[in-house]
Amino acid sequence: MRTLTVDLGERSYPIYIGAGLLARADLFKAHLTGRQVAIVTNETVAPLYLQKLEASLSGCELMAIVLPDGEAFKTWETLQLIFDGLLQARHDRRTTVIALGGGVIGDMAGFAAACYQRGVDFIQVPTTLLSQVDSSVGGKTGINHPLGKNMVGAFYQPQAVIIDTAVLATLPARELSAGLAEVIKYGLICDEDFLAWLEQHIDALRALDGQALIEAIERSCAAKARVVGADERESGLRAILNLGHTFGHAIETHMGYGVWLHGEAVGAGTAMALEMSTRLGWISSDERDRALRLLIKAGLPVVPPAEMTPEHFLEHMAVDKKVLDGRLRLVLLRRMGDATVTDEFPREVLDATLSADYRALVAQLDQ
Amino acid sequence: MRTLTVDLGERSYPIYIGAGLLARADLFKAHLTGRQVAIVTNETVAPLYLQKLEASLSGCELMAIVLPDGEAFKTWETLQLIFDGLLQARHDRRTTVIALGGGVIGDMAGFAAACYQRGVDFIQVPTTLLSQVDSSVGGKTGINHPLGKNMVGAFYQPQAVIIDTAVLATLPARELSAGLAEVIKYGLICDEDFLAWLEQHIDALRALDGQALIEAIERSCAAKARVVGADERESGLRAILNLGHTFGHAIETHMGYGVWLHGEAVGAGTAMALEMSTRLGWISSDERDRALRLLIKAGLPVVPPAEMTPEHFLEHMAVDKKVLDGRLRLVLLRRMGDATVTDEFPREVLDATLSADYRALVAQLDQ
Numbered sequence: 001m002r003t004l005t006v007d008l009g010e011r012s013y014p015i016y017i018g019a020g021l022l023a024r025a026d027l028f029k030a031h032l033t034g035r036q037v038a039i040v041t042n043e044t045v046a047p048l049y050l051q052k053l054e055a056s057l058s059g060c061e062l063m064a065i066v067l068p069d070g071e072a073f074k075t076w077e078t079l080q081l082i083f084d085g086l087l088q089a090r091h092d093r094r095t096t097v098i099a100l101g102g103g104v105i106g107d108m109a110g111f112a113a114a115c116y117q118r119g120v121d122f123i124q125v126p127t128t129l130l131s132q133v134d135s136s137v138g139g140k141t142g143i144n145h146p147l148g149k150n151m152v153g154a155f156y157q158p159q160a161v162i163i164d165t166a167v168l169a170t171l172p173a174r175e176l177s178a179g180l181a182e183v184i185k186y187g188l189i190c191d192e193d194f195l196a197w198l199e200q201h202i203d204a205l206r207a208l209d210g211q212a213l214i215e216a217i218e219r220s221c222a223a224k225a226r227v228v229g230a231d232e233r234e235s236g237l238r239a240i241l242n243l244g245h246t247f248g249h250a251i252e253t254h255m256g257y258g259v260w261l262h263g264e265a266v267g268a269g270t271a272m273a274l275e276m277s278t279r280l281g282w283i284s285s286d287e288r289d290r291a292l293r294l295l296i297k298a299g300l301p302v303v304p305p306a307e308m309t310p311e312h313f314l315e316h317m318a319v320d321k322k323v324l325d326g327r328l329r330l331v332l333l334r335r336m337g338d339a340t341v342t343d344e345f346p347r348e349v350l351d352a353t354l355s356a357d358y359r360a361l362v363a364q365l366d367q
Numbered sequence: 368m369r370t371l372t373v374d375l376g377e378r379s380y381p382i383y384i385g386a387g388l389l390a391r392a393d394l395f396k397a398h399l400t401g402r403q404v405a406i407v408t409n410e411t412v413a414p415l416y417l418q419k420l421e422a423s424l425s426g427c428e429l430m431a432i433v434l435p436d437g438e439a440f441k442t443w444e445t446l447q448l449i450f451d452g453l454l455q456a457r458h459d460r461r462t463t464v465i466a467l468g469g470g471v472i473g474d475m476a477g478f479a480a481a482c483y484q485r486g487v488d489f490i491q492v493p494t495t496l497l498s499q500v501d502s503s504v505g506g507k508t509g510i511n512h513p514l515g516k517n518m519v520g521a522f523y524q525p526q527a528v529i530i531d532t533a534v535l536a537t538l539p540a541r542e543l544s545a546g547l548a549e550v551i552k553y554g555l556i557c558d559e560d561f562l563a564w565l566e567q568h569i570d571a572l573r574a575l576d577g578q579a580l581i582e583a584i585e586r587s588c589a590a591k592a593r594v595v596g597a598d599e600r601e602s603g604l605r606a607i608l609n610l611g612h613t614f615g616h617a618i619e620t621h622m623g624y625g626v627w628l629h630g631e632a633v634g635a636g637t638a639m640a641l642e643m644s645t646r647l648g649w650i651s652s653d654e655r656d657r658a659l660r661l662l663i664k665a666g667l668p669v670v671p672p673a674e675m676t677p678e679h680f681l682e683h684m685a686v687d688k689k690v691l692d693g694r695l696r697l698v699l700l701r702r703m704g705d706a707t708v709t710d711e712f713p714r715e716v717l718d719a720t721l722s723a724d725y726r727a728l729v730a731q732l733d734q
Contacts, residue, residue, distance in 0.1 A: 090685055094691055114521065142482075
């Protein structure tokens with residue numbers, strides 16, 4: 001088992017990474033304050049792993065809240081089911097909410113924990129690669145609003161993140177690829193060595209090689225913990241974690257939550273950020289192409305939806321949380337392995353990026 | 368103008384108290400970060416004070432969100448109207464939400480500010496006596512759930528509390544009395560001198576004497592600031608501010624939100640807490656009667672609803688936020704001016720308190 005720490009003063013917490021951690025009752029019990037535990041999970045994950053987790057929590061006053069599966073359910077209505085369950089079972093302020101699932105479950109269970117009786121403990125047990133390397137670490141919680149993704153939420157840190165890599169065995173290949181979008185992101189924004197490592201191990205990762213997975217998850221979580229430790233509430237640096245996300249959120253919102261997986265939208269959004277960084281002259285077209293090849297080898301889309309016009313993108317991007325005083329700020333690459341958040345770009349370059357021919361860009365990769 | 372400080376380290380903020388502060392543009396502008404301001408108010412307050420506040424905010428990118436009035440609207444559905452308004456007007460993370468209204472508006476606008484884009488600035492401008500002396504100070508925000516009052520919310524501190532005592536001129540007498548319930552509370556829980564002062568000035572307060580109001584509000588806010596400064600997240604001491612509230616919340620929940628005003632329910636709930644403290648032998652029946660007389664002179668009910676049985680109370684009190692590991696904790700008086708939060712009471716004394724004859728208790732006061 002590997003152990004990392006997210007260093008946030010009195011809100012610091014450990015990340016445990018290893019195969020089979022769901023069965024480690026000692027890990028869970030070390031992080032419970034009271035006797036009550038509410039496991040929040042979904043209809044897909046519950047039949048696979050709920051019993052195993054419940055076995056590790058024997059002796060607790062235990063309840064399970066099983067939600068419908070998917071980004072389309074990351075809404076107030078679904079969140080309300082968590083509050084209903086907690087209140088009906090009379091869970092008090094010393095209860096612990098455990099999120100057993102992917103990013104949607106983690107975001108919703110975390111936000112419910114942040115709000116229930118103005119805040120109770122919670123533990124993240126992420127079951128998708130995307131949530132293991134990204135959303136379970138750092139305390140961003142929330143739900144979607146019809147007008148924008150993650151627009152309602154809280155910064156609220158868990159007591160611990162417990163990552164059982166064995167659960168990836170049941171993860172659909174499409175979801176694994178979606179998680180790789182965020183793994184590749186860390187290489188692009190802050191770790192060029194990791195990018196090189198990923199180029200060598202991308203096939204092993206897609207084949208679920210245990211050692212490769214642990215290595216990739218640990219390096220990803222370490223990068224995330226570093227950034228979050230330096231800027232918990234995204235007043236500056238933390239925004240670099242949003243590489244590809246401003247374009248990606250526009251895709252998710254436009255297409256309808258859940259039609260594109262978050263990681264897929266980030267894949268195409270990252271391609272757009274790469275293209276824009278190239279047009280600004282910050283990275284070369286060879287560097288852009290190297291990153292595009294890696295995204296494609298990871299099984300990710302790098303072409304935005306044909307039905308989305310530049311106007312569609314601009315409309316959705318106007319409500320991005322990085323907009324300040326009316327100015328759009330984007331995460332772009334100054335160099336490979338070095339991202340920046342900036343509003344200093346000519347409007348024409350953004351327009352050209354939004355109307356670029358990404359199909360042609362992919363076609364020329366093979367030449 | 369009087370100025371107090373709520374001392375919470377980097378989350379410290381001032382409370383300004385005085386007649387005519389709504390017109391003090393300088394006070395408001397000193398606490399704005401960005402150019403956008405969203406005033407959240409209700410249909411009752413807007414016609415009276417919205418224009419005056421807007422005049423003090425000239426030059427800002429201003430919007431007003433006018434909600435229906437009343438505790439019955441302290442729900443997710445109403446909260447959603449705030450998020451809708453903010454998103455439609457494309458307010459960003461640097462916006463400031465200003466709560467212009469009573470406790471319901473302050474709680475909802477504060478919770479919206481806590482959650483919108485995971486947290487934006489807000490300023491409390493309380494317009495009822497109750498919100499001026501209690502709910503606007505200390506950062507408790509939230510909404511009601513059908514199964515319990517304030518069950519969903521956040522601890523989220525404002526940038527400033529701006530209390531214009533002149534607005535009390537338009538407050539209905541019933542609301543003024545409701546506010547006095549919380550004023551009297553501070554005397555009972557931590558300031559016996561203030562209790563004696565209140566006995567002398569209760570008629571002046573009900574007659575809206577300007578100096579008496581400022582004095583009562585300042586002493587109340589100072590008491591609240593002291594308690595909150597010592598225990599922001601209610602891990603201990605802060606719970607004493609809930610004197611009468613556990614019984615009172617049961618009344619509010621049972622009768623339907625808004626049928627009894629919060630302060631009225633606290634009045635009757637305080638009578639019950641006084642009776643229980645007397646039955647435990649902690650205060651004398653003379654002391655109880657002295658406090659009951661003050662509550663009655665303030666225009667408050669001290670008899671719980673005839674239709675509520677002890678079973679009704681127990682059912683609603685079981686979901687109180689002070690319940691820990693299944694044990695009910697109550698705020699009771701050890702002495703006049705000295706409250707405690709305790710689960711150490713014989714069950715029979717609670718049962719006797721719930722089935723006591725409060726009409727008879729009032730009747731004997733006049734003998």
